[in-house]
Amino acid sequence: MTSETLQNTSKTFEFSFPTCTNEELLYKLEVPVQIPYDGSTRELVQRVLKMFHIPVYLEDELNEKLAEFVSEETKNFHNERDAKLIDQFKNNELDVESVIKNWEKQFKENVVDFAEQKGTSDEEVFAAAYHKLVHSPALETIMQVESSYAKTVMNMLKNRDEDIQKLTQKQTEEMEEKMRLLNVSTTEEEINALAAQHFEQQSLAAGRWDSQLDALRHTQRATHRAWLMTAINEYQTDERVTPSTSPLSALPPEPLAPLAPRLEESFTIHLGSQLKQTHNIRLVAVDMLDLCSGDRADGGAWSRVQPALALYSSELSGAVLCADARVRSPQLRAATEHHFADLDAQLRRIADAVEEPAARRNAQREGGARARRALQPGDVFVTRHSNLADAHVVFHLVVDDDSLKSGDITSRHPAILGLRNILKAACCNDVTSIAIPLLLRHELTEEMTAAWCMRRAELVLKCVKGFVLEASGGGGAALRTLTAALPAAISPALFAALGALLPTIFRVSGPVRARPQPA
Structure with a gap:
């Protein structure tokens, strides 16, 4: 596009109007206007009225004429330029390269x-550094550091539980002694006061331990990130060097505990x-919470190698946990979360995000009545993790235990439909391996007879078969491994x-198998 074609042109706008005393005598107004005109024609009319002392009763007509003139001349300008x-x-006179450079x-x-x-x-930046380091000789050191941090948190959790247990035991003995002396030397008012005092002591103890745990996790997260960013600088200088600035570089290798036998x-x-499509199915008798645990006894720090290697990849692992309507999951809070938001922060964000749409949905379902639970x-709500042994993503499936105790649920049951949404979400978000509770229950109970388990497993497997085909047809990652988890207490025969x-x-x-032909 040449410079000449970009220049504006000046056109003369002409407007005639009669005088007040003699209609045959016309005043002729000529105003130069730049085409294309970028300003407001109404503003230009006001300037013309004031400059040339045009009667105000001509304002509407002048507005109309000037707008028509600008529109017509602008159209002519573009037509001439394009032609x-x-x-x-x-005629090969156009410099295409200059046009491209100008547009660029x-x-x-x-x-x-x-x-x-x-x-x-x-x-x-941190994700890229971590991904590079775990695929380097620094992997062993990183696993030891994270394992040590996890053990420190676990020890503090153990001390907290023991402290609260001792406090509870002491309070129980005090209350039993007061109850024994009721109407002898103790009144009901004193018992109520003691109960309030015990509650306050429990609250203070829990708050004190929670504060210490939060401070420990915050310190571990900051220290770990600072060390990793220092380690990546060392590794980029010499890829053969294993980071030596680790606070645990002198630790001996962890002994491997023997694997617990399981079906x-x-x-x-x-x-x-x-x-x-080819898929792998694992049928395993294991507690689902063990699959979402950061404290596996079968390999120490090395139990988390595979999840660490795949953390920032398109081959993520997921697990499905049956949950109640409250957004909580205390089982996943053991180790410090170094890569994502703390679990409590994730759950608070989820609770805030679902409050309004869930209330609107529930009000429509209940016909305007206010539902007790969002x-x-x-x-389903989803949390992200980097500190679990077998899962990066945990799908929390909200279920009703009373309805799931029945052995007569159908493929339209809410839990089954929720499982369908989980598998679709997994395929759309690079989750290629997922573990589900095959019986939609984490523990065996009295009503779960052998016949009950067979019916439930058959229903879930048939539904999952259709859901996997449906999800894979919609694009995304292919679900390669499906782990069907059964309660750990299931019998070998079942x-x-x-x-x-x-x-x-x-x-x-x-x-x-080819059978040999007879001679």
Whole structure:
């Protein structure tokens, strides 16, 4: 685009009007106007009225005429400019490179002026540093540091529990002594006062320990991040060097505890009729909370190697926990969270975020009545973790224990529909491995007979089969491994029966056995 085509042109606007005494005598007004005109035509009319002492009763007519003139001349200006550019292009007179450079310059200036000035955040820098270090010789040291931090927190939690237990025991003995002397040397008012005093003591003790735990976690998080950023500078200087500034660099390697025996079986299955998809299914008898624990006894610090390697990747691991309607999860608070917001902060943010939409949804369902809980059975809230042994993402499925005790639930049950949403969310967010409670219960109870467990497992597996096919058809990450967790107390006979159920629902791959032909 040449400089001539960008220049404005001056056009003369003419306007005639009769005098007040003689209509045949016309005043002729000529005003130069820059085309294209960037200002307001109404403002220009006001300036003309004042400058040339035009009668005010002509304002509306002058506005209309000037707006028509500017519109018509602007259209002619663009038509002439475009026709000239087309002719230049046809005659190879147009410098395309200058046009591109001009557009590039204008775009950059516009971005600099109006775009949000945002650089790489501290979280992104830390994530990149951690990802590089865990794939380097520094991995062993990092695992030892994080394991030591976790043990320190666990010891403080143990001391807290023991302290509160001792306080509770002391208070119980005091209350029993007061109750024994009731109506002898003790009155009801004294007992009520003692109960209030005990409650205050419990609150103060819990608050004191919570404050100490928060301070410890904050210190560990800050120290760990500072050490990692120092370590990445050392590693970038010499990739063969293992960071030596670790506060735990002199620690001896941790002994590995023996693995606790548990029932487990694995299957490779195929889903789909034409385009078959291969998945792995693990059937395991284990407490779901063990899969979401940061304190596994089967490998010390090394039990978290795989989650650490995959933390900032597209191959995340997830776990499903059945929860009540309250946004809480005390089982996941053991170790310090070094990468994401603290679990309490995540839960507070979730509670604030769901309050308004959940209240509106529940009011519609209840016909205007106010629901007691924001979350209802089938709802799901998600927390992120870097300090668990088998999961980066925990899906908290809100369930109603009373309804799940029945063995006659259908595929339209809220818990089943919530499981469907979980699998869809997993595929859309790079979760390629997920563990689910196969019976939608974490513990065995009296009503969970063998027949009850078989019916529930068959329903969940059939629904999961359809959900996985549906989720994979919508794009995103492919779900590679599905862990079906059973309560740890399940009997070997029932576990074997549930294992035999899998090949009846899924197409299980197996070796081809050729029989020798008779001679």
